[in-house]
Every structure is written in C-alpha cells, then in structure tokens.
Amino acid sequence: MSQSAFMLNNKISDVIKNINRVMVGKEEVAILSLVSLLAKGHVLLEDVPGVGKTMLVRTLAKSLNCEFKRIQFTPDLLPSDVTGVSIYNPKTTEFEFRPGPILGNIVLADEINRTSPKTQSSLLEGMEEASITVDGQSVPLKKPFFVMATQNPIEYEGTYPLPEAQLDRFLLKLKMGYPTYQEEMEMLDRTSGKHPIDTIDSVMTLEELAAVQEEVGEVYVDRTIQQYIVSLTSATREHEDVYLGVSPRGSMALMKAAKAYAYVYDRDYVVPDDVQYVADFVLAHRLILTSEANFEGVTPEDIVRQLVEATNVPVKRNVSE
Structure with a gap:
C-alpha cells in the first residue's frame, strides 16, 4: 500500500517536515529511521559516501532535541574510545569516568565495518543491553x-564484515541511493547560501519522545497478525535458497517495526500492509543464502519479496460466517 494513502501522525509530521527541509527526496528513509527509533531499535545504513547519511542523523537529532555523538570507526580504534575510560585524578586521588561517545542519545557509528570485531562488540553490548561495562562496572546508557551505523558496500579492503550476531541487532537495514537529477539540482540551490540544517529547530522534547515510544509499545497487534508474522519468518527457514533463516528475534523485530510504522501513520493497530512494507527492511539482512543462490545472483531482498507474495494474508472473519 502506498505511503501516501495514510496521513502522518501529528507528532511525527513536524519531524518529517524538518528533515524534508534539509534532505531532498529522502522521506522514506527518514520515516523508516523514525520507525526504528520509536520501536527502540537501531539502523544499519549501507550506502556509498556522500549521499547524506551523516546529515540525516544530525537532522534527526536536532529535530528531537537529542544529544548527537559521532564515532568514526578506524582499524586502530579501541573499545575504550567508544565506551569511555576511567582516568586517575591526582587531586582527588580517585578515578574519574570520562564517558565515550556512546553516552549520547543519537549515535552515528560511521563506517562500522572498518574497525576490529573487539571494538564492534563494545557497541553491540550497548545496543543490546542499553548499558556498557567499564572497568567491571555497568554504566547505563541515556534514554x-x-x-x-553506516558502512560502505563497495570497499572491502581493510574492513571487518559484521558477524551475523551483530547484524541481527539492527532492527532495520536501509539504503539511501543517489538523488535524481532534479533532486540534486534542488540540493545545490538549498546549500548555495546558509545550510538548511542551521535553520531548523527542535520540534519534540526528550520527554515527549519517550512518551511516544511508550505509546508505540501499546499499539494493538491482533492474533492473526502475529500468526502472519510467524508464518513469514518460519518460511525463511524452509526456503531452498536460504542456508540460515530468520531467528525468533527477527519475528519480534518485525512486530515491533510494524507497530511503529502503524503509529507513524496515525493508527493504534497493525494491519497486514504494515508487516508487508517493513518486512524487506527487517528480514533481508538476517538471511544467509546458500552458495548456489549467491552464485546465481539471488539476493535476500528477492527471497523476502517472494515469501511476502506467497504467504496468505490473514482475513478477519465474522463469527456468524
């Protein structure tokens, strides 16, 4: 179903308007990023440099009045560079914790696949547990x-591919793509003077954002929709081109994303169209295909679309029927 068929929730529309003032032609990615944020998930943004990934995250953070932190991942980055470190203060004769960039509200993990698995895992702990461990002490993250996280899909030399366990922690995997000719011309017009990000103001407080996240958790999911979700994820484990299918965590992620997507479009209940729309972004990066399928050029997105078309959509029937 087309996105334009629904009206955006009033609480969300102002955020999207802000992003549209800065970004050109990226409304779908902006909405899906908000879906992940409202569902308390995280996003893996895979695309070539220069298409606006950093600007999208900065605009989102400024619109929501969130503390923005950026981590530039490099091969020599240490886990303490992400989490922070305790430093001895000779004046107080005590160790003082200096927080790392992971102690922000919205964190851009730029080129995450350029750092070692040990450093990647320090980010993974925070994403999964909402806390980090420093010197044996648990430090809660901000709410x-x-x-x-971003990664370049073209350059593989000197990179460390994300393991399946870490990919599974990302609620959505998105791509931005190049702008059209008209969109790129508009980008030049907008940035010929003062950059548009300098002209926007926050449209939501942290407290309001936290309240919206709680409201998303209350969105109703009918039993038939839950069965539909499980049918989709179960089918990935039986597909002949799939070596490793979607785990139960993927089923929960699909339901969370569908609830947030329904909320964004001002509904307090999930419909099958919500599940179908977000399925590609939630499930594809959780699939490992067989070597034969990879050789034949089959993609995980192809598999998800096949299964969405092949799986029966639930229909609510009257008791009298």
Missing part, C-alpha cells in the same frame, strides 16, 4: 538511545 532514548539510538544507533545509526
């Missing part, structure tokens, strides 16, 4: 906490 809300949202990670948008």
